Amino acid sequence: MAASAIFSCDQIGLDLGGRSILRGISLDVKPGEVLGIIGPNGAGKTSLFEVLSGRISPKSGTVAYGGREITGLPLHRRARLGIGRTYQTPIVPEDMTVAQVLKAARQAYRPYLTPDDAEWGAGLVGFRIPGAMMADRLDTLNRRKLLIACLLMRRPSVLLMDEPAAGLINSEIDELDDIMRVLAKELNIAIVLIEHRMELLDTLADRVLVMDAGETIAEGSLAEILLNPRVKAAYFETDAGGGLH
Numbered sequence: 001m002a003a004s005a006i007f008s009c010d011q012i013g014l015d016l017g018g019r020s021i022l023r024g025i026s027l028d029v030k031p032g033e034v035l036g037i038i039g040p041n042g043a044g045k046t047s048l049f050e051v052l053s054g055r056i057s058p059k060s061g062t063v064a065y066g067g068r069e070i071t072g073l074p075l076h077r078r079a080r081l082g083i084g085r086t087y088q089t090p091i092v093p094e095d096m097t098v099a100q101v102l103k104a105a106r107q108a109y110r111p112y113l114t115p116d117d118a119e120w121g122a123g124l125v126g127f128r129i130p131g132a133m134m135a136d137r138l139d140t141l142n143r144r145k146l147l148i149a150c151l152l153m154r155r156p157s158v159l160l161m162d163e164p165a166a167g168l169i170n171s172e173i174d175e176l177d178d179i180m181r182v183l184a185k186e187l188n189i190a191i192v193l194i195e196h197r198m199e200l201l202d203t204l205a206d207r208v209l210v211m212d213a214g215e216t217i218a219e220g221s222l223a224e225i226l227l228n229p230r231v232k233a234a235y236f237e238t239d240a241g242g243g244l245h
């Protein structure tokens, strides 16, 4: 792990359903840095997030946060350390108002947070929906904003974001892009971002890691990885099937 990294994994191996899903995946991210992860469908990106967030234990390898090994720590304990995760589909509770969701997040665990904390989190993502609105009536962008606000009020130092732009139109993606830049560059949050939109990675990612079939095939700036022959092969060979994801 690089000396200044806040979060890292080393040589992660994972088997699921008797199949090898991840082999030898290592990465690290520094405060304020955005690390993009791309790769074709089935490359193992989401499985890697399962391991990084603590939902699944790897077969081999380690995960570390702030210089401390946390491989055996479950999801809720990692959240308390300051590692937040967002999912591809922004699922919000069906029977709660926006205010109730924010309150539940404030009181999910100690220390309980104040309404000011929640307001701060909501303000950072520009979430301006009245508290009385039912959360399941929100559009995709506002669902994402609400869920990110719930994480931000805890002042996380690492965010694992799985395709946060999925289901958004271009103007919304631009807004999200601005929000993420503020989180990384002004709040100094380390962000690991699964994203297949090159435009978003181009403006946001400091480095990009490319996965294919459970392995890392390239890592570097977006310009560098696009010139990499293995990346080109993975990109063009899978293009008919949807390209990089």
Ligand SMILES: Nc1ncnc2c1ncn2[C@@H]1O[C@H](COP(=O)(O)OP(=O)(O)OP(=O)(O)O)[C@@H](O)[C@H]1O
Pocket: 016, 017, 019, 021, 039, 040, 041, 042, 043, 044, 045, 046, 047, 048, 245
């Ligand atoms: N619970 C599971 N049991 C068995 N195999 C699984 C399980 N979860 C995922 N896989 C397999 O692991 C491989 C990696 O899947 P994963 O969803 O991590 O890839 P991905 O890169 O996120 O793909 P996508 O871009 O389509 O989301 C796939 O072949 C998938 O079928």
